[in-house]
Amino acid sequence: MRNTVTAADATLLVSRALLGVVARSVSSALEFVTLPQFRVLVVLSGSGPIRMGALAERVHANQSTFSRSMDKIVAGGWAVRSTSPGSRREILISLTDAGRALVDEVTERRQAEISTILKRLTPSEQESVRAALELFSIAAGEYSVEELLVLGI
Amino acid sequence: MRNTVTAADATLLVSRALLGVVARSVSSALEFVTLPQFRVLVVLSGSGPIRMGALAERVHANQSTFSRSMDKIVAGGWAVRSTSPGSRREILISLTDAGRALVDEVTERRQAEISTILKRLTPSEQESVRAALELFSIAAGEYSVEELLVLGI
DNA sequence: GGCTATGCATGTATAGTTGCAAGTGTTGTC
DNA sequence: GACAACACTTGCAACTATACATGCATAGCC
Numbered sequence: 001m002r003n004t005v006t007a008a009d010a011t012l013l014v015s016r017a018l019l020g021v022v023a024r025s026v027s028s029a030l031e032f033v034t035l036p037q038f039r040v041l042v043v044l045s046g047s048g049p050i051r052m053g054a055l056a057e058r059v060h061a062n063q064s065t066f067s068r069s070m071d072k073i074v075a076g077g078w079a080v081r082s083t084s085p086g087s088r089r090e091i092l093i094s095l096t097d098a099g100r101a102l103v104d105e106v107t108e109r110r111q112a113e114i115s116t117i118l119k120r121l122t123p124s125e126q127e128s129v130r131a132a133l134e135l136f137s138i139a140a141g142e143y144s145v146e147e148l149l150v151l152g153i
Numbered sequence: 154m155r156n157t158v159t160a161a162d163a164t165l166l167v168s169r170a171l172l173g174v175v176a177r178s179v180s181s182a183l184e185f186v187t188l189p190q191f192r193v194l195v196v197l198s199g200s201g202p203i204r205m206g207a208l209a210e211r212v213h214a215n216q217s218t219f220s221r222s223m224d225k226i227v228a229g230g231w232a233v234r235s236t237s238p239g240s241r242r243e244i245l246i247s248l249t250d251a252g253r254a255l256v257d258e259v260t261e262r263r264q265a266e267i268s269t270i271l272k273r274l275t276p277s278e279q280e281s282v283r284a285a286l287e288l289f290s291i292a293a294g295e296y297s298v299e300e301l302l303v304l305g306i
Numbered sequence: 307g308g309c310t311a312t313g314c315a316t317g318t319a320t321a322g323t324t325g326c327a328a329g330t331g332t333t334g335t336c
Numbered sequence: 337g338a339c340a341a342c343a344c345t346t347g348c349a350a351c352t353a354t355a356c357a358t359g360c361a362t363a364g365c366c
Contacts, residue, residue: 017293132285
């Protein structure tokens with residue numbers, strides 16, 4: 001046995017390091033919104049304006065629950081309700097500039113931190129990391145964004 | 154530009170894939186305990202029996218909050234209180250077999266899933282993934298377990 | 307027009323987390 | 337032995353999330 005660190009061990013180590021990155025990037029936003037609220041903003045930022053019911057379904061929330069959660073999100077100024085042009089009974093939710101900025105800030109912090117880590121490696125090391133990670137992503141295959149909701153991410 | 158996938162992009166992809174793995178592994182435990190409760194069990198499994206106050210500090214919880222959370226964890230049969238042999242005013246918390254099993258189950262599921270992913274690669278690919286991940290871990294440096302508490306992991 | 311379905315909000319209820327403040331018992335010190 | 341410090345629990349209060357049932361307005365269909 002050449003090395004005591006198996007590929008699975010290394011993966012677990014990396015998963016912890018990456019989780020740390022994610023946690024740090026999100027924590028600043030948690031001063032303003034709760035994790036369930038933040039994930040609503042993330043879904044919104046990925047989908048654009050979307051109907052209340054559809055959005056509730058996306059985050060696996062009961063409509064009544066979600067309606068009140070949205071009350072708080074709107075009250076905080078992160079999103080707005082507007083009546084759908086197509087149907088007067090539909091309510092569209094859109095991110096405000098503040099809401100979009102909150103999500104963007106988290107994303108940018110995450111990317112910046114990853115870049116910082118990678119810059120500690122030599123270019124050739126970076127290349128081998130890049131290739132290996134791409135390999136791993138392909139092997140991991142389709143991941144469901146829905147799953148991440150468990151963690152509120 | 155040889156490749157459109159930069160190292161940072163690849164890292165983000167992997168972080169999502171790994172977060173999916175973590176989310177899936179934890180979700181089964183969430184049928185029984187809440188995320189804040191589960192993270193107490195994780196800390197306990199890493200530390201062994203520990204005093205109430207110290208444990209509260211480890212999870213960044215107010216003592217009063219924590220005392221009541223522990224009521225629920227104990228009521229659920231995941232941990233037990235016992236008076237410290239050294240001092241009658243100290244209460245030691247220990248995992249029950251059920252509590253340990255709950256944590257172990259999550260860990261095992263996570264490892265199994267990672268192994269499954271890696272098995273899709275050839276041995277030489279696995280080796281390059283292993284080396285690259287190790288490299289990344291080193292570059293990421295010290296991560297604080299505390300940070301992960303934000304995500305409840 | 308009348309009926310049903312749809313979309314959202316509200317009424318009501320439960321459970322969990324959180325924090326400040328006060329209370330109880332224990333330990334150590336003077 | 338009195339008093340302060342410590343460790344934990346409890347009282348009280350607020351907030352969030354969650355869900356079932358209900359109400360109200362709109363839309364679509366016959």
